[in-house]
Amino acid sequence: MPQPITSINDFVVKFANVNGSGSASANQLFAKSILRMGIPVAPRNIFPSNIQGLPTWYEVRVSEAGHIGRRGGVDLMVAMNPQTWAQDVASIDAGGYLFYDSTKPMPPSRFRDDIQVIGMPLTEICNAAYSDARQRQLFKNIIYVGALSALIDLDPAAVETLIGEQFKGKDKLIQPNIQALHMGRDYALAHLGHPVGLKLRRADAVGNRIFIEGNNAAALGAVYGGATIAAWYPITPSTGLAEAFARHCRRFRTDPATGKARYAIIQGEDELASIGIVVGAAWNGARAFTTTSGPGISLMQEFLGLAYFAEIPAVLFDVQRGGPSTGMPTRTQQADILSCAYASHGDTKHVLLLPRDPHECFEMGAQAFDLADRLQTPIFVMLDLDIGMNESLCAPLAWDDARRLDRGKVMTAEELEAGKDFGRYLDVDGDGIPYRTYPGTHPERGSFFTRGTSKDRYAKYSEDGEVYVDNMKRLLAKFDTAKKLVPAPERRDAAQPTREGVIYFGSTAAAMDEALADLEERGVHLDTLRLRAFPFADEVLRFIAGHERVFVVEQNRDAQMRALIVNEVGVDPAKLVPILHFDGTPITARFIAGEISAQVRPRNVAPLREVAR
């Protein structure tokens, strides 16, 4: 029998529930209450493509040290779903804890002898207290939160405060919930003793950080970035972004004098129409975006080629999920990297922004519109389900009131009137970016015909090979300009000089932070480079050139970012070692640390005996 795990403010609690049973709000209450105790938490919802009945999990990483990625493993399992009992019990770390509903006796063969088992007759307690079936189901969730509060020292006052906030406006629900909470807590205090070695202790480790989903933050970024038009088609996991944009617009974009809307949101008939609306609006000088996921990106391919070639400033939020095809609609991946970077037919390349958390979702969400107008090309903001749909702790969203929206190179009626030479595809500044005009600007000058077919510098139709090549080369020059405008990668050097590095991006960042701390403890030192955008800054080449071996950590099967680096940066592929996680769950710190240390040990880490010498 292993030692029971003991830990203060550093563990993983996982809830196994049935979808649609009302567990989500109880579990969220649990996580947020811990946050109110000043202890960082990172909850993750792992849910099925289903409305009611299938298994769903809610995993809460508690970490006073601030590790908000997924750690891996489970210290305390709250097993409320008979369907997944066996796998839930199996997933508990040795020495960990199982909390379950003991109303119905279970044979000993259904348990493990290397874990601590805490049974509580939840159904029996509920059936005695409530007669209504729905009440029995809903309050059972609150009762187990109450029991947990006793078992791991979750402050009941924090939970009560949150219940008050959650049911504000539906005040008559507050007392029954508080009663259920105490029913569970009192039972646990009276009957369960002190079986759990995992404890919460008030701390001051949250600071001024906020708790928000990436979709919500990105949507607000679009508002701050000046977007007026959103066209979208419902698809998990991006739907929340469009819905959040609607909420933010109602609040921030309603003309106070007239009550009229300074925005338009169109639920398109499909993704083709959605991107078409964005292209039309952006062509006409308004800031517009669509939000989608992998299958939607596939449908938008033809329009993306047009937008690239006709130089239309579209913004796309791609909240990635598991593909291909319908794939795993409710699971996370970073698997649209190549399909976005090279979206469409012909020679195309697109700018990708790679936010690590909701804070950057907001920042890049706003910046995407400036970049789109400046570069006159589609900009992809690459979220994923993990960042988009889970609430996570991040730095407060920031805005500088001195900042102005950058509309890019737009020739005005005054400039046209003054006789300034206008060639829609004429590179006057040497940066590959031409001037454009909005339709309707000047009675005689500045109009042009936008087309997907080849044209000369003055937008005149041409099938001349030289003219085509001239234009395609300018587009490359423009892409080179993008390198200097997109967010730079973030480099962090190890405590000791090392010949090995690691490249990562997006939602992997949180787990990477914990993995690096863990690896460093084990004596594995790695310099890191977090990519924040494509095209890659020259820093990426320098980083790879400066190391013997570089791990590229990503959440897809085919090492797509590694492929993009090999293709675009021109490095020896043998130097880039893929570390790949693609089972649809968010990558864990333990996975990264395990995979890297398995490869590094023979080289980078001195064997123990040598150290002793």
Added chain:
Amino acid sequence: MSFLPKPKLHHPHLPTNALGLTRRDYEGAISTLCAGCGHDSISAAIIQACFELDLPPHRIAKLSGIGCSSKTPTYFLGSSHGFNSVHGRMPSVLTGANLANRELIYLGVSGDGDSASIGLGQFAHIIRRGVNMVYIVENNGVYGLTKGQFSATADKGAKSKKGAVNGDGAIDLIGLALQLGATYVARSFSGDKAQLVPLIKGAIRHHGAAFLDVISPCVAFNNHEGSTKGFDYVRAHNEAVNRLDVMTHHEPIEADYAPGTVEIVTQHDGSVLRLRKLAAHYDPSDRLQAMSYIQQRQAAGEVVTGLLYVDPEAADLHDGLNTVDAPFNRLTDAELVPGAAALAKFNASLR
């Protein structure tokens, strides 16, 4: 097609409109379509309509998809911005453009392949959204640029130039437009300019989704014996329900018609549609009657033309969304960006 450049010199005594522009100021580049193509007549009708309405050309945006018809915006309104977009997807691009700036006039030009085949979905949805626009389908029942395949508006039993007989039923865009809620619906024939020009003028002055189905024979691939979209066939079966005059200068309405033969419709913007009835009991304000009448005549092999339906008080997409009066593309930073103080409040709500 002609390959000579158009001379820039105009006849010194060309008539001018209220803006001092001549008809030639509304022209575009020289057409590259086949000589005699019906589409060129439609381009000429658009030019005439815009000239007669005294429209500043730069306040019109012309959008199209892909195909012969979608090439035509290059051949009219050379001072307007144009967008030759993606096959079948002009409606979404036009919708976005319209949302971005509600002040321009939007002219969508499409074909039967573009709107009834690949683009049927987008056609349906732009109509049901009530986008304020003129949507013209230059309908010839055939794919011209790819050399003569049937399109989805080709009638069942129609014969291709190579002799193949079309076995599929035809999609009737007029019937769809009526069912989907278009608020100005007309059909015309490229060979009848006198009918077509006023129909385009009325559509431009209409506030809402205006749809025009213009039968436009393809002289290269669909103008032979056995075709139902050729000049001879359409001339022989054209059944106009009314003749339209559009009056925008408040000319006195002549009263020399027999009672009941003229209908006056005043549109949202004050323009007056004067309809001379040709079919005695046809009422263009009755959508259901229009649908049934057109289907009955169609079943009898007739091509019903004229202003088939109009709702002079229609609302458009902007009305439905309750958007501000100013075009979105002119809103300022102050109107768009909520600022740091609002963000601080938002942050505070997330702790």
